[in-house]
Amino acid sequence: MKIHRSATLSAKQMAEVNALWNEEYPQKLTDRFALLLVDTTLVIHFYVLNQQDEIIAWSVLFEKENDLRFSIIVSNKYQQKGLGSALLAEMKKEGRAFSGWVIDHDTDLKSDGTFYQSPLHFYLKNGFSLDESCRLNNEMIKAVLVRANR
Numbered sequence: 001m002k003i004h005r006s007a008t009l010s011a012k013q014m015a016e017v018n019a020l021w022n023e024e025y026p027q028k029l030t031d032r033f034a035l036l037l038v039d040t041t042l043v044i045h046f047y048v049l050n051q052q053d054e055i056i057a058w059s060v061l062f063e064k065e066n067d068l069r070f071s072i073i074v075s076n077k078y079q080q081k082g083l084g085s086a087l088l089a090e091m092k093k094e095g096r097a098f099s100g101w102v103i104d105h106d107t108d109l110k111s112d113g114t115f116y117q118s119p120l121h122f123y124l125k126n127g128f129s130l131d132e133s134c135r136l137n138n139e140m141i142k143a144v145l146v147r148a149n150r
Helices: 011-024 083-092 120-125
Strands: 004-006 042-049 055-064 067-074 098-103 129-137 142-148
Touching (some): 011 042, 011 055, 011 067, 042 083, 055 083, 067 083, 083 142, 098 120, 120 129, 120 142
Parallel strands (some): 067 098
Antiparallel strands (some): 004 042, 042 055, 055 067, 098 142
């Protein structure tokens, strides 16, 4: 498994990440991938390709409002194979603390009608700390902040 790193993605790659986003995240967040990177000052994409050169796992570090943040998606067809942990390890090599919002409940529906499974345990297993004092709670998303320390 090779992890690719890039400051930008091609139009094809952006479409693949958006498709992953729409497939894996709750339906309420459909087509909101493009909004993630609005007003960012630093962007580093990390991704894994399948044999057809399609993105099957993706993460990003980005700076927004003087904070280093991240997002990650692994296709459900490739979960439980170490790709997510490998992407997190690659991002940690940047040597800076970063944080991200994690949905911490299993009540949102995905576009295929199944329930979104919270990845909170995955982040805790990978050495992230939970910041219960920082929560998002609106009609779009209910989430808690996790931090990867240096």
